[in-house]
Amino acid sequence: MPDSNELVVDAQHLSRRFGNSVAVRDVSLQVRRGEIFGVLGPNGAGKSTALRMLCGVLDPTGGRAIVVGHDVAREPEQVKASIGYMTQSFSLYTDLTVAENIGFYASLYGLGGAERRRRIDHVLRESELDARAHQLAGELSGGWKQRLALVCATIHQPPLLFLDEPTAGVDPLSRREFWEQIHGLATAGTTIVVTTHYMDEAERCHRLAFIFHGEVFDSGRPDEIVARAGLSIAEFVVDDVDQATYLLQDMPGVEECAHYGHVLRLAVHGGAEAVADARARLERAGLALHDVRETRATVEDAFVAMVRRERRA
Ligand SMILES: Nc1ncnc2c1ncn2[C@@H]1O[C@H](COP(=O)(O)OP(=O)(O)OP(=O)(O)O)[C@@H](O)[C@H]1O
Structure with missing residues (x-):
């Protein structure tokens, strides 16, 4: 767990309107140095909009945020220079090799001379992309592309890394390896803010914020969020799951009956x-x-219960 109290992200009442609609409403959140902070929410909840404001690429229409010591509205250029930002559609140049892509981003972030060469060699080795250094990025599999994208987004060793759905469409093994890299970066002191729809990934964050309709509904450690949802989970092994569902679904307090074989x-x-x-x-x-058998409730259970409760309201 991160033991630093240094706030790398401090957002206070951040809001963003698009015309008459409010995409992000009064969002306050703090992220400490070395934390992996997950942002969860259904499609259209406002996660990407919130992230884009924190990255200094979209102006807030209300509130303020200090990111790595800079005000996102007044010093967006300093914010952009101090962070890494990787989205699902992170731009890799498919007709350039792995090494050329890394070199391109190294130059973009102002690395030069011997330092540039040293850093590129180091990240190629560390990410195990060295064997593929001369392969075209367009020829890499999804998992390797995403690994390369992470290397490019962190080539300048930013203290803060924003990841917007970084593992969408990537196979489970690559996702696990990716998360090991993320934890490695966090242990080395990088702060990470990540949006995801994968609830197993949410469980791997130090803290989470649930965003619905542009607002933070709950935030805290995964275990705190799960405990607050107040759910018990039981698995009934039966021959007739449909009949069992029929018998239980209208029982008071039932949040969900789900089929698993x-x-x-x-x-x-x-x-x-x-x-x-x-x-x-x-x-x-x-x-x-x-x-x-009784099993533990998960972040996914808490998330689904919250979204359903919202939809019923
Ligand atoms: N540039 C824009 N102009 C107008 N509306 C926008 C713009 N960007 C986002 N929105 C709207 O703001 C709301 C929040 O969108 P956002 O992309 O932040 O959600 P999200 O939580 O990241 O969703 P997803 O999980 O699908 O990526 C949506 O209703 C979206 O249509």
Whole structure:
């Protein structure tokens, strides 16, 4: 865990309007040095807009944010020079080689001479892209492209890195390797702000903010957010999942009944008592019940419950 109290991002009541619609409303968040801070929210929630303001590429229409010591509205150029920013559509030059792409970004960020050469060699080795240094970027697989994009976005060793859905469409192994790299950067002192739709990735962040309709609904450590959702999870191994779902879905406190093959996964408010009630219902109905096991609630459970509650409101 990061032990620094130094705030690398300090956003206070940040807002952004587009015409009559408000994409980001009154967002306040603080990110400490060395933290991996996840921003979650459904499509259109305002995550990218918030990130773009923090990167100094979009002016806020309200509030203020200090990012690596600079005001994003008054000193956007200093902010841009001090950060790394990688999006899903990060521009790699497909007709340039791996090494040429890295060289291009190194020059863009003002690296020159021996330092430039030393840094390029170092990142090629560290990212294991050295064996592919002379391959065209366009010929790389998705996972290697994304690894190259990360190298390009961090070639100037920025203290703060923004990642906007960096692993969208990347296979699970590459995603895991990517997250190991992210943790390596954070351990070395880089602060990371990342948006993602993958809830396993959210679990790997030090802290999270849930954004809905442009507002922060909840923020904190993943375990705090999960605890606040107050859900118990039970898995019922049954032959007839449809029948079990029919029997449980209107029970008070039920948040979700989800099919997983022969398993009905129940998310319910009300703790062990509610799980016992659910089991009793199935038994009373004479359903073949092979096993019942309680498991921990996840960030995904908390996220889905929050989005549903919002939609019902
Ligand atoms: N340049 C723009 N002009 C007008 N509206 C915009 C602009 N950029 C974003 N919006 C609107 O602001 C809202 C928030 O969009 P944003 O892209 O920030 O959401 P998001 O949470 O990043 O979504 P996703 O998960 O789909 O990437 C949306 O309603 C979007 O249509």
